[in-house]
Amino acid sequence: MAKDLLKPRFELMTPGPTQVAENVRQALSLPCTNPDLDPDFYTYTEDICKDLESFFHTKDHQALVLSGEGILGLEAAFASLTQPGDRVLVLDNGVYGKGNADFVRLYGGVPVLYTTNYHEPIDPEKLEAFLETDHDFAYASLVHCDTPSGILNDIDTLVPLLHRFGILTVVDAVSSAFGMPIDLTRTPADILCLGSQKALSAPPGLSMLLVSTKAWDRMAHRKTPIASFYANLPAMKDYAKNQWFPYTMPSADMNGLRQTLNNVLEDPEIFARHHALAKATRAALTKAGLTLYERSGFSDTVTVFNVPEGTTDTAILSGMKAQGILLAGSFDVLAGKVIRIGHMGENARKEKLQRTLRALQKVLTGLQVPLKADLEQVFTASLAEQDL
Ligand SMILES: *Cc1c(COP(=O)(O)O)cnc(C)c1O
Numbered sequence: 095m096a097k098d099l100l101k102p103r104f105e106l107m108t109p110g111p112t113q114v115a116e117n118v119r120q121a122l123s124l125p126c127t128n129p130d131l132d133p134d135f136y137t138y139t140e141d142i143c144k145d146l147e148s149f150f151h152t153k154d155h156q157a158l159v160l161s162g163e164g165i166l167g168l169e170a171a172f173a174s175l176t177q178p179g180d181r182v183l184v185l186d187n188g189v190y191g192k193g194n195a196d197f198v199r200l201y202g203g204v205p206v207l208y209t210t211n212y213h214e215p216i217d218p219e220k221l222e223a224f225l226e227t228d229h230d231f232a233y234a235s236l237v238h239c240d241t242p243s244g245i246l247n248d249i250d251t252l253v254p255l256l257h258r259f260g261i262l263t264v265v266d267a268v269s270s271a272f273g274m275p276i277d278l279t280r281t282p283a284d285i286l287c288l289g290s291q292k293a294l295s296a297p298p299g300l301s302m303l304l305v306s307t308k309a310w311d312r313m314a315h316r317k318t319p320i321a322s323f324y325a326n327l328p329a330m331k332d333y334a335k336n337q338w339f340p341y342t343m344p345s346a347d348m349n350g351l352r353q354t355l356n357n358v359l360e361d362p363e364i365f366a367r368h369h370a371l372a373k374a375t376r377a378a379l380t381k382a383g384l385t386l387y388e389r390s391g392f393s394d395t396v397t398v399f400n401v402p403e404g405t406t407d408t409a410i411l412s413g414m415k416a417q418g419i420l421l422a423g424s425f426d427v428l429a430g431k432v433i434r435i436g437h438m439g440e441n442a443r444k445e446k447l448q449r450t451l452r453a454l455q456k457v458l459t460g461l462q463v464p465l466k467a468d469l470e471q472v473f474t475a476s477l478a479e480q481d482l
Pocket residue numbers: 110163164165168190237239240241266267268269289292
């Protein structure tokens with residue numbers, strides 16, 4: 095007998111994967127073409143990439159889409175830029191920030207960690223003082239929103255600062271892009287890494303990258319070949335000119351991506367909505383007496399609060415599941431310490447957050463956590479103040 099398909103029991107309110115809109119699910123079910131042999135698929139891909147370039151306000155970058163979720167794009171950036179022996183500056187004020195050192199090592203580079211407090215964004219003045227003493231780096235990696243803690247780094251200041259010292263930058267914007275504005279003309283990250291399953295609200299499965307002319311130039315002048323087939327950016331670069339992909343593209347996922355981009359491009363309020371909902375969520379939690387993990391540097395895409403005394407993350411998460419809602423704990427050094435509410439992409443809707451906060455009130459009260467205010471009421475009042 096045919097086995098059942100998985101129909102999710104929970105509403106996803108996690109910081110990725112996020113909810114997928116109905117029109118995107120329909121796009122994913124369209125008939126599939128042969129992406130290698132159908133000439134239309136090349137123009138289709140090129141057009142998606144051109145839209146990504148204009149969405150991020152750049153004429154100096156080429157967008158690429160790779161067939162693998164966010165991590166593939168990150169690995170491809172590190173694989174393509176790192177040459178054996180390269181010193182690479184790894185900015186570390188979060189789990190993903192630190193994790194980038196592994197990619198550098200894997201491709202023969204020497205990571206130099208610049209580690210700061212995980213509760214605050216990287217201070218550009220302190221980084222500048224450090225760079226005065228040492229700036230001999232092939233490139234630097236940094237994370238815009240480090241999702242396990244929700245910290246938001248000021249890439250608009252950090253990227254130009256690193257450039258002033260002649261250092262190329264790889265920026266992980268997987269969990270911020272499409273929920274927060276990024277302007278590559280003002281903030282010319284050399285490789286900007288994006289994923290499909292966060293604020294874009296497509297299913298997991300695709301990485302998008304925006305690669306600057308300087309980054310392409312660096313790759314073209316490598317002394318050693320790139321030690322990867324699948325994570326090799328130059329191999330993908332000229333797909334349109336050559337009418338050839340190094341491997342078969344996921345045609346169904348590309349339809350999903352096309353539709354999510356249409357949704358984003360037709361949503362002029364997208365950034366303002368993310369901002370207002372994030373502010374209201376933080377207001378609700380703090381007025382009720384809960385504490386946020388971050389002291390400053392809040393992302394508009396995720397809110398991270400400390401597990402209150404007297405209970406555990408698993409108790410809160412199971413309670414929420416019993417209410418039909420999936421929230422996330424965290425991992426690595428944050429495991430067991432925090433709860434994360436993802437309000438990015440399709441999750442970033444007033445009613446969905448109202449429902450989530452109502453359920454959270456019930457769960458925390460049931461766990462004897464004293465709350466000083468009604469989460470949903472404070473949230474709604476804060477939105478009204480912000481005209482949403
Ligand atoms: C989600 C995410 C990635 C991609 O990793 P996943 O395996 O999809 O979780 C990379 N960087 C950041 C900052 C992310 O939030």
